[in-house]
């Protein structure tokens with residue numbers, strides 16, 4: 310196979326130019342580390358707190374994934390109910406839209422107040438609350454737009470509703486589901502960080518960011534931001550890999 | 565209650581049905597009578613929206629009539645039954661399954677305990693009959709519309725149903741592909757004897773494939789005209805151009821015009 314050098318080199322060069330410009334700007338303006346960080350400051354900052362990065366990174370990751378997992382279960386369940394029952398759809402949809410419209414930053418203090426001290430629980434809950442909506446909607450739409458013929462070929466043989474759901478409706482919805490899951494993964498990550506930053510409790514990368522901010526430690530703040538980006542990218546590509554495995558058939562193949 | 569007439573595998577007696585809509589009940593079928601002898605093909609034609617698909621759903625036991633009865637094999641239809649096969653204008657193949665796995669689908673419901681190899685052997689046998697050998701491991705998206713419809717026919721027959729319900733299965737195909745499939749249908753019938761109801765909006769199709777053509781009136785549909793076509797199969801395609809067929813087509817065309825006349829204004833209004 311021919312390697313497409315252009316595809317590899319162009320992004321790398323673009324990235325290098327951006328980083329180079331940033332480094333030059335900080336050097337040219339003579340900013341100190343409590344005013345702004347240069348790219349070359351980030352690695353030392355990371356090394357200084359390496360153990361914390363891994364410990365906090367893990368806390369952020371597992372709480373995001375736990376919240377996302379609950380969002381998948383609850384979102385799929387809600388989507389199923391709404392997709393299969395017209396009445397439930399009419400009942401639940403406005404509630405979900407209304408809930409989704411609330412800026413989630415305002416929910417954090419409320420949760421923190423209700424479940425005082427339950428930091429892990431609060432964080433997972435927030436990651437879940439912020440991310441189940443797209444999953445529920447995509448599953449509901451996927452199910453309600455299932456052409457009746459798909460249902461009829463199995464129903465006419467006496468198959469149960471569950472069989473129709475399991476053999477046809479669910480797999481048919483998978484491409485939309487994974488599309489929503491990509492959005493949900495990003496949202497859950499935001500949820501986790503919101504809690505970690507707004508109500509810090511000594512856990513997660515958000516807390517590390519918070520304490521760096523208190524000390525005007527710009528190199529550490531930027532190092533945390535980049536660590537968060539790496540985590541976010543990692544999470545995103547895990548979902549993409551799962552999508553390839555479970556819904557790869559929906560990909561348009563070259564003809 | 566009296567059972568159906570002897571030898572009739574499908575018997576529809578005085579079926580009346582209305583959908584409940586926001587604007588009130590929509591009467592769709594009215595005192596409909598159809599009888600289909602075992603092993604024969606009944607082609608049903610009628611204006612669009614007159615209730616043909618509704619009729620297929622009643623036969624399949626997916627819905628129940630407000631009044632009247634549907635009998636299959638001497639039994640009153642009270643629920644779906646495993647001895648029915650369906651194919652539609654939309655082949656509705658499952659994109660994540662290969663053609664072979666798609667054809668097997670009904671067997672997974674009807675005969676879950678049948679060994680996999682046996683299911684596959686049965687499916688391959690049918691795929692061979694419709695000329696899809698070599699495509700069994702392809703995905704539906706890799707096949708042409710006509711081939712997908714052939715696969716859909718195989719799926720409707722794989723569990724050896726008594727009753728085959730075909731709701732405009734060739735309606736979306738181009739004329740040449742359609743004629744190919746008509747012939748395939750005759751070949752299939754020879755090897756897989758089955759009683760069928762074929763909904764169509766193509767009068768030539770009804771004459772070529774039907775042992776009996778039923779013309780439904782406009783909505784609410786009742787049986788307006790029944791024509792027998794006592795020509796044994798497989799029929800050559802050029803039979804459509806002989807005098808008898810031309811006469812039959814003329815009669816059917818006349819009947820359809822009458823059927824459309826009844827709801828002509830409504831149709832335009834809606």
Ligand SMILES: Nc1ncnc2c1ncn2[C@@H]1O[C@H](COP(=O)(O)OP(=O)(O)O)[C@@H](O)[C@H]1O
Nearest residue numbers: 583584585592611612613614615616617618619
């Ligand atoms: N589930 C339903 N609810 C309400 N009206 C329906 C429903 N299904 C079909 N109809 C109406 O019933 C009439 C007959 O439909 P159908 O049996 O699909 O006609 P055909 O197959 O002959 O075109 C149409 O006017 C259609 O709009």
Ligand SMILES: [Mg+2]
Nearest residue numbers: 616617618731
């Ligand atoms: Mg129809």
